[in-house]
Amino acid sequence: MPAPPTQTAGTQRVDPRITRSRSAALTAVRELLQEGGLPAITHVNVSSRSGVGRSTLYRHWPDVTDLLRDALAGQMARSHSIPKGDLREDLLAELDLARGQLTDPATERIMRVVIERADSSPAFAALKRDLYREGSRTTAAVIEDAVARGELSTATDVEFAVAQLLGPLFFRRLVAGARLERADVVCVVDAFLSRGAVADGRRLSG
Incomplete structure (x- = not known):
């Protein structure tokens, strides 16, 4: 939830009340989805579960897909590794976190809903693209860095390599x-x- 900054000694910080409200709303989304599937994700239900006012929810998340995007994107953003420069170890670390995402019940449920709806809903199709970019960015960066270090061929197709790893x-x-x-x-x-x-x-090397 975007928040007006609070000015403190020349720095800016987010109002902790905004942080708490955002966290409560997105936690409610994950819980409701796990309990009742996509039909349970309404602004009324999220407001009732989280205690965040409906007007606030509509202002920051006008559509259900906005709620789903932030509920999953926040989790995914926290579940990326920090590459160390060792190709195998970096891939193992990042893919193991991806495994954790896929085996988290709420995250898995959101992924299934997004994939199921993407073919028939432009909003869900856009959400799937956004989540793909966020979910694959560190794996792609590891591959790109390995190419720059000469560990992988300069002809490496990064997107195809990501698919071979995460697919x-x-x-x-x-x-x-x-x-x-x-x-x-x-x-x-x-x-x-x-x-x-x-x-x-x-195959280009070996």
Whole structure:
């Protein structure tokens, strides 16, 4: 929830009341979605659960997709690793956090709803694109940094490489409904590295 800054000794800080209200509203979204699915996500229900006024909710989140976006994007933003410059370890760290996202009940539920609605709703389609960019940005950065260091070919197709890494985890969880273990992450990363850099689906090094 955007907040007017509070001026303090030459610095700006967010009013803690705004932070609490935002957190309460988005926590309510996650809880309601888990309990009742998408139909439970209404401004009335979120207001009742969180204690945040409906006028405030409508002002900052005019549409249900806005609530879903911030409920998931905030979680995803907190669940990125900090690359250290070691390609394998950086990929393992980031993909293990992605595994955690996929096995979190509320986050998984939001992802399923967004994917299901994206084909029929422009708002959900835009939300899916936004979440994809946020969810894949650190994996893409790790690949780009490895290319810059010469560990991967300069012809590497970064988007395709991201799909090779994150795709199997999403498929196993969201399509196959399988449990995801740390061993699955290790398998995906090592398989990717054993193939070498990729561009247009072709092996370029090795």
